[in-house]
Amino acid sequence: MHTTQQLSQGLFWVGGNDRRIALFENMFPLSNGVSYNSYLLADERIAVLDTVDSSILRTFLENIDAARNGRPVDYLVIHHMEPDHCAGIVELSRRFPHITLVGNAKTFQFIRQFYPGIELPTLLEVKDGDTLSLGRRTLTFITAPMVHWPEVMFSYEESEGILFSADAFGSFGALSGNLFADQVDFDEVYLNEARRYYSNIVGKYGQQVRLALEKVKDKEVSLLCPLHGPVWRKDIGRFIDLYKTWSAYEPEQNGVLLAYGSMYGNTEKAAEIVAARLSDRGITGLRMYDVSKTHVSYLIADIFRFSHLVFAAPTYNNGLYPAMEMLFHDMAALHVQNRKVALIGNGSWAPASAKVMEERLSAMRDMTLIASPVVLKSSVNDEAQKALLALADQIADSLLK
Ligand SMILES: Cc1cc2nc3c(=O)[nH]c(=O)nc-3n(C[C@H](O)[C@H](O)[C@H](O)COP(=O)(O)O)c2cc1C
Ligand SMILES: [Fe+2]
Ligand SMILES: [Fe+2]
Structure with missing residues (x-):
């Protein structure tokens, strides 16, 4: 059983929703839960981009099984080591012994801190601008330090213009089955929660957000895939403009x-x-x-x-x-x-x-x-x-x- 949805050719959403959660980070009240987005990109090789929170691990694993269509997962790209995205790292490593974990030096330091003593599979350490070919598609890694943890990075897929943006451009609020922002009334359902997510979780790091935006400003983005909340394929510029305003501490x-x-x-x-x-x-x-x-x-x-x-x-x-x-x-x-x-x-x-x-x-x-x-x-x-x-x-x- 699965809740996987295809976002684009070979790209699947394999995340899930937690509507039972009362407090995000045991602090922030949630009236309609939160989504933990994870993505599976199937090419000649299969990459999973981030995992999920422990609350939805089972759903995630079922979704991965549906999307991979009998093939093994070759890479797990880790954009962010905060535990709400990491509950599947150990389990994927166990299920796919030949998997390669992709992260930067800090990512691997944090894996060892959070999961002391576990036997890690092959690690591929990447730096800003490094690439990973999956066959037809290639991922370019863009470090985004302190947006809002030090190991955070984005990945960019050039042929289609897909930006996997970690927690940046995320929002509180579970997804309703409609994964795309343009399938719902975003302003009514998510805008306040996107602002509350940004201001409270990332707000301190406006300067670092601006640096990250600067790094991707010349990239054509046709699909924006954050780790929480809706995925963007229309009007992306409007959301990026909001991020520019918020990160510059300008009133909206x-x-x-x-x-x-x-x-x-x-x-x-x-x-x-x-x-x-x-x-x-x-x-x-x-x-x-x-x-x-x-x-x-x-x-x-x-x-x-x-x-x-x-x-x-x-x-x-x-x-x-x-x-x-x-x-x-x-x-x-x-x-x-x-x-x-x-x-x-x-x-x-x-x-x-x-x-x-x-x-x-x-x-x-x-x-x-x-x-x-x-x-x-x-x-x-x-x-x-x-x-x-x-x-x-x-x-x-x-x-x-
Ligand atoms: C525990 C406590 C401590 C207070 N400490 C002070 C104080 O240090 N200085 C002062 O001028 N008023 C102090 N007050 C009084 C309130 O600030 C004051 O009555 C105010 O008008 C209450 O406004 P309110 O009607 O909006 O609650 C204190 C009141 C309480 C209950
Ligand atoms: Fe985070
Ligand atoms: Fe997160």
């Missing part, structure tokens, strides 16, 4: 994200006042989140998306409300930069949260304060209301100019 669109933390509802009220005024001023597409409620990965995704960010948080033990602290920690860790920001603090005896947020922002790059922070003393009084409306006006002016 003009718009406002409001993220607040609040115990008793007063800071929340302040954020609501600002949002209402922004709407009054004609700003649409506003997004507001409670940082205690919404997982930080969704906030990070919208922070990568929008140009203007409003953060509102109470003081907590002379510092910043912990859930907001967590968000600021992640923003710094992921190298968030180049945004316009407004801050609202709150405190009953010695408000410090606005100051802490300002300090955190000043340690990031090109995070510009639109105006001085508004600091509440416990709740929104008349004076604070005026200050919040003025703050909202300055945000609106900055957006509309």
